[in-house]
Amino acid sequence: MLIFQGPVHAGQSPEKMQENMGKWMAWIDKLRKSDRYLAGEPLLPGGKLVTSKRTVTDGPYTEGKEVVGGFFIIKAKDFDEAVSICDDYPDFNHGATVQVRQIMKVEVPA
């Protein structure tokens, strides 16, 4: 799973946004064609935070660069491959980062 964290693209020009979108589409396209893309969604900023006492607040108010903007679920044979897939991530130059995590597959005994 690739988790995209970074600031929202505020103040970007329409032309740059269109360009950035093109890079995302090309990236997804490339992963799809090599059969490594399983799913992905963008996330809207903002949301709710529910505590154990069931209090609901607006949040999470994390720092701009920690906001999760979306995720991919991809197929990769190991971490090295998953990390190398991130080479095409379009938002590095906006100060954004990618968290690479492995989804746990528990083998259930028959």
Place this chain on the structure above:
Amino acid sequence: MSQQGNIYELADHLFRHESGKMVSVLSRLLGLQNIEIAQDIVQDTLLQAMSTWGFNGIPDKPAAWLYRVAKNKAIDYLRRQRKFEEISPQYAYLLQSEYTLSPTINNLFLENEMQDSQLRMMFACCHPSIPEESQVALVLKTLCGLSVNEISNAFLTNDETINKRIYRAKEKIRQENIELDVPQGNELQTRLNSVLKSLYLLFNEGYHSSNPNQLIREDLCHEAMRLCYLIIEHPLTSRPRSKALLSLMCFQASRLNARLDDKGHIILLKYQDRSKWFLPLIQKGFDYLDEITEPFEVSSYHFEAAIASLHAAAPSFEQTDWKSIHQLYILLYQVQPSPVVAMNKAIASAYAVGRQQALAELRAISGLENYYLYHTSIGEICYDLHDRAEAKKYFEKALQLTSSQQEQQLLKNKILSCLES
């Protein structure tokens, strides 16, 4: 949404152009005083499009998708704000009731209303109380969707300068309480003139810009043409002078690809490969030119378009109808007696009358001492008259006055050829 959505299905500059349209429509709805809210709504809309389309592909009707999202954001905003009369004096009444809220907004997003809004925005940006340089910056920001950084880049200046120009324009909008109205009667004609002037400056900025990036320059030219096209599409503003300006732009733009060589050096009209001129645009230029005589009016664009058409029609530099061009410059000088027109008139007379006369005319001009092309032109004529030493002096003077690398290269070559003889 098409799963295999592809960026190449999307029109070039779609975001940029739709942003200009939507800012115009929303400013009309919310009142020009609230243009920043309109810009925020549009920015949010594009951000949303960027993430969802980027992940899931481009929708079948991208523009309609954008309008729907922008409309909903505008409705949300209006529902949260209860002070309608402060937001939008013109639409306050219709926006207060849920019954008329959506239809009012939907109506403003119809194609012809959107064109109308853009036209109103052009009139507002070119309000006489806003200084000319701020007008151009504001047009680029609001109607063309360029960011401050893109504008300063195109004008080879810094963000701070452009920010100041836009700030000054917005100040004026507040102070003068400028709204998105179409001016009436005589006011319409005067305002149309300043809109056309602004587009003319915008086009020239692209055409003669010293920016080394060819793409930026072409963008500015195309934006000016797109807006000018909107003007001639509207019955109120489709005047012969508007068409003359568009005709002029078509002729000039047809040469954009022939103006630079592979290394980005400027090729003078004399040496351009005329087969590289873009014929469809030349044809368009002539089409608009046919429509500039009725109803009768005279503008500087009439003469400039006619001059450009003679260049476009000439099979070679030598076979150009210099006599007619010279005559047209004389007429142009009567409606626009500026030193730059005088200079062009003198250059035309070099080919139509003689080089000695041209030299005398050029030397009589005052006010262009710091304009590199003025010195280049005198140098050229001295060179043709075999006065190489004099020519070299003028080329060297010109070299000091231009910051464009392409122009500098051109002048260095000229200086070298003065030494060769």
